[in-house]
Amino acid sequence: MFNMELKKISEVEWEIPKEGKMNVPGRIFASERLLIDMKKDDTFKQIMNVAKLPGILKASIACPDAHMGYGFCIGGVAAFDTLNGIISPGGVGFDINCSVRLLKTNLTFSDIEKAGKKEILHSLFRSIPSGVGRGSELKLTKKELDDVLRDGAQWAVCAGYGMKDDYIYTEEEGKIKGANPLDVSQRAKSRGMPQLGSLGAGNHFLELQVVDEIYDSKIAKIFGLTKGQVCIMVHCGSRGLGHQVASDYIRLMEEKYSWPEYDRELVNAPIKSELGKKYFSAMACAANFAFANKQMITHWIREDLKHYFPNIKIEVVYDVCHNIAKFEKHLIDGSEREVLVMRKGATRSFGPGRIELPEKYREVGQPVIIPGSMGTASYVLSGTKKAEEISFASTAHGAGRVSSRTSARNNIRGEDVKLSLEKKGIDVLAGSFKGLSEEAPEVYKDIDEVVRVSHEAGIGNLVAKLKPIAVMKG
Amino acid sequence: MKYKFLEHTADMKFQAFGKSLAECFSNASYAVVEIITKDKVKPIIKKKIIIKGKDNESLLYNFLEEFLFLLDTENFILSKIENIKIDKELELTANVNGDNVKKYKTITDIKAITYNDMFVLEDKKGYKCQVVVDV
Numbered sequence: 001m002f003n004m005e006l007k008k009i010s011e012v013e014w015e016i017p018k019e020g021k022m023n024v025p026g027r028i029f030a031s032e033r034l035l036i037d038m039k040k041d042d043t044f045k046q047i048m049n050v051a052k053l054p055g056i057l058k059a060s061i062a063c064p065d066a067h068m069g070y071g072f073c074i075g076g077v078a079a080f081d082t083l084n085g086i087i088s089p090g091g092v093g094f095d096i097n098c099s100v101r102l103l104k105t106n107l108t109f110s111d112i113e114k115a116g117k118k119e120i121l122h123s124l125f126r127s128i129p130s131g132v133g134r135g136s137e138l139k140l141t142k143k144e145l146d147d148v149l150r151d152g153a154q155w156a157v158c159a160g161y162g163m164k165d166d167y168i169y170t171e172e173e174g175k176i177k178g179a180n181p182l183d184v185s186q187r188a189k190s191r192g193m194p195q196l197g198s199l200g201a202g203n204h205f206l207e208l209q210v211v212d213e214i215y216d217s218k219i220a221k222i223f224g225l226t227k228g229q230v231c232i233m234v235h236c237g238s239r240g241l242g243h244q245v246a247s248d249y250i251r252l253m254e255e256k257y258s259w260p261e262y263d264r265e266l267v268n269a270p271i272k273s274e275l276g277k278k279y280f281s282a283m284a285c286a287a288n289f290a291f292a293n294k295q296m297i298t299h300w301i302r303e304d305l306k307h308y309f310p311n312i313k314i315e316v317v318y319d320v321c322h323n324i325a326k327f328e329k330h331l332i333d334g335s336e337r338e339v340l341v342m343r344k345g346a347t348r349s350f351g352p353g354r355i356e357l358p359e360k361y362r363e364v365g366q367p368v369i370i371p372g373s374m375g376t377a378s379y380v381l382s383g384t385k386k387a388e389e390i391s392f393a394s395t396a397h398g399a400g401r402v403s404s405r406t407s408a409r410n411n412i413r414g415e416d417v418k419l420s421l422e423k424k425g426i427d428v429l430a431g432s433f434k435g436l437s438e439e440a441p442e443v444y445k446d447i448d449e450v451v452r453v454s455h456e457a458g459i460g461n462l463v464a465k466l467k468p469i470a471v472m473k474g
Numbered sequence: 475m476k477y478k479f480l481e482h483t484a485d486m487k488f489q490a491f492g493k494s495l496a497e498c499f500s501n502a503s504y505a506v507v508e509i510i511t512k513d514k515v516k517p518i519i520k521k522k523i524i525i526k527g528k529d530n531e532s533l534l535y536n537f538l539e540e541f542l543f544l545l546d547t548e549n550f551i552l553s554k555i556e557n558i559k560i561d562k563e564l565e566l567t568a569n570v571n572g573d574n575v576k577k578y579k580t581i582t583d584i585k586a587i588t589y590n591d592m593f594v595l596e597d598k599k600g601y602k603c604q605v606v607v608d609v
Contacts, residue, residue, distance in 0.1 A: 067483050068482075068484060070606070094588070095585050132580035133545060133575035193547075201580065251532075404483055406486065435581045435582050438582060438609075
C-alpha cells in the first residue's frame with residue numbers, strides 16, 4: 001500500500017515529487033478512480049525506482065492503465081540521454097514487441113452473420129496456430145530465421161505473406177533497424193524456430209470487431225473507419241524467442257554490471273556500452289520476429305476469409321508496439337535531440353507532422369490502438385502534439401489487470417465466462433476454460449475510464465470504439 | 475505442502491518447500507507445471523539435465539527456465555523429477571520425465587521466470603523459495 005502524498009497537477013495528472021535518489025519526479029496520468037488500484041500494489045514504488053536510473057530525462061511516467069510489473073511498472077515510460085543513459089530489459093519486458101495490429105475489412109456485421117459467425121471463428125481457429133506448444137507447420141532454415149530477425153514484416157511480405165502496404169502501415173515499417181541476428185543466442189533462436197506464425201497463449205488473442213461509435217469523424221475517415229464496419233484485431237508478440245532474449249541479456253548484464261540495490265529487475269547497461277548496443281540489437285531482432293509473426297497471421301486470415309467472402313478486402317489500419325525501446329527525437333530543454341524511449345506496456349502516440357508516420361496519417365497523427373479485455377470494447381485513438389510534450393509521445397496500451405490469475409482461477413469458472421460473453425453476442429473459442437477464466441473481463445480495469453483519461457489528458461484522443469463479436473484465444 | 479500460490483496482480487507467484495534445496499527446487503518445477511496444465515502428465519519421455527548457477531537464486535532461475543526452453547523447443551512438459559542433486563559448485567543434475575504437451579489440456583503459457591520478489595531461504599524446517607513468473 002502506497003501512502004505518500006501525490007501532487008495534483010490536474011484531474012488526470014499527478015506528480016510524485018523528487019526525493020532521495022530520484023533524479024526526476026514521477027508523473028502519473030490517472031483519474032482518482034484509477035489511482036485507487038495503483039496504490040494497492042507496488043506500482044508507485046516502481047515508478048520511483050525508475051526515476052533513480054542514470055540519465056533519465058524529465059520524468060518517470062505512468063500511463064492511465066499502469067499496474068505493477070517487474071522493473072518498470074506496466075504502463076511505464078521513460079526516456080534516457082543517449083550519452084549517459086542506460087537501457088534495461090526491465091524497461092521493455094519479457095514479451096518484446098508484444099503488439100497490436102488492427103485490420104479493416106469491407107464487410108459489415110450482417111455479412112458475417114449471414115455467412116455464420118461461429119463457423120468463421122472455428123475456421124480461423126483451425127487456420128491460425130495458437131495455444132501452448134502449438135507452432136505453425138512452417139519449417140524455417142537457420143538462414144531464413146536470420147532474415148526474419150533482420151527484416152521483420154518486410155521479410156514476410158517478400159516471402160509471399162501479404163503486400164507492401166501491410167508493412168507501410170506498421171510502426172518502423174515492420175522492421176527495426178540495427179537488428180543483428182548474431183546478437184541473438186542459439187537458445188533463443190531454437191525457441192523461435194517452431195513458433196513463427198503462431199498466436200501463443202495467455203492474454204494474446206484474435207478478435208472480430210465492429211466499429212460501434214465514431215468520436216472524431218474527420219480522423220476516422222483518414223484511418224478508413226466507418227460505423228458498422230467489421231475489423232479484426234491481432235494481439236501477440238515475439239513468443240519464446242523474445243522471452244529468451246530478455247532472460248539472456250538480464251543474465252549478461254548482471255554478470256557485467258550487477259544490479260541496482262533497489263530492484264534486481266532494473267538491471268541495465270549504458271546505452272553506449274558494447275552490451276547495451278548488443279541488447280538493443282537483439283531486442284530489435286525479437287521485435288522484427290513479432291512483426292513478421294503478425295504479418296503471417298494477417299496473410300492466413302485473408303486466405304481463410306476468402307472462402308467465405310471471395311471479394312473481401314482486408315487492409316492494415318496500423319500496427320503498434322507495446323513493449324519496446326526506440327531511438328526517437330524529442331524536445332529536451334527547448335532543443336530537439338535523439339533520446340532512447342522505453343515503453344513497457346504503453347503505446348507510442350506521435351502527433352501530426354512526424355516524419356516517422358505513413359504519409360496518409362501525417363496530417364492527423366498516428367492511430368493508437370488500445371485493445372480492451374476479452375468481451376469489452378477496444379478503442380482507436382489518435383496521437384497528439386501534447387503527448388510529445390508531456391509523455392514522450394506515449395499513452396495507455398490496454399485495460400491493465402486489477403486482480404490476480406490465482407484468484408481468477410479459484411473464483412471464476414471459464415464456462416461461466418463463455419456463457420456470459422455469448423449472452424452479449426460474443427462467441428469465444430479458447431484453448432482451455434481455465435485460461436478463459438484468467439482473462440475474464442472482471443480481472444481488468446475499466447477500459448472506458450482508461451481511454452477517457454488519455455483523451456482528457458490530451459495524450460491520445462478518442463477516434464473510434466470497436467465492440468467485439470467473436471474472440472479466439474490461445 | 476509442496477508449494478502454494480500467492481496473490482499477484484498481473485502474474486503468477488508461488489512458494490515451494492523442501493527438506494533439502496534439491497527437493498525445494500523440484501517442488502518449484504511442479505508449481506511451474508501446474509500453471510501450464512492441471513492434467514496429470516505421464517512420465518513417457520526421459521531426459522537428463524545439467525544446470526549451473528552463480529548463487530541459489532540464479533540456479534533456481536536457470537533450472538526453471540530450462541523447462542520453458544524444453545516446452546518451446548521440444549513440446550516437453552514435466553511429469554516427475556528423479557535423482558535431483560545439487561553439488562557444492564552449484565551444479566544441478568536431474569533425471570526429468572515427462573510427455574508431449576500436445577496430449578494435454580493447457581491453461582496458459584509462461585513467458586519467463588523473473589527475479590521479481592525471488593528468494594531462496596533456509597530455516598529450521600528446511601528450504602523455502604519464492605518465484606514470480608511472467609504469464
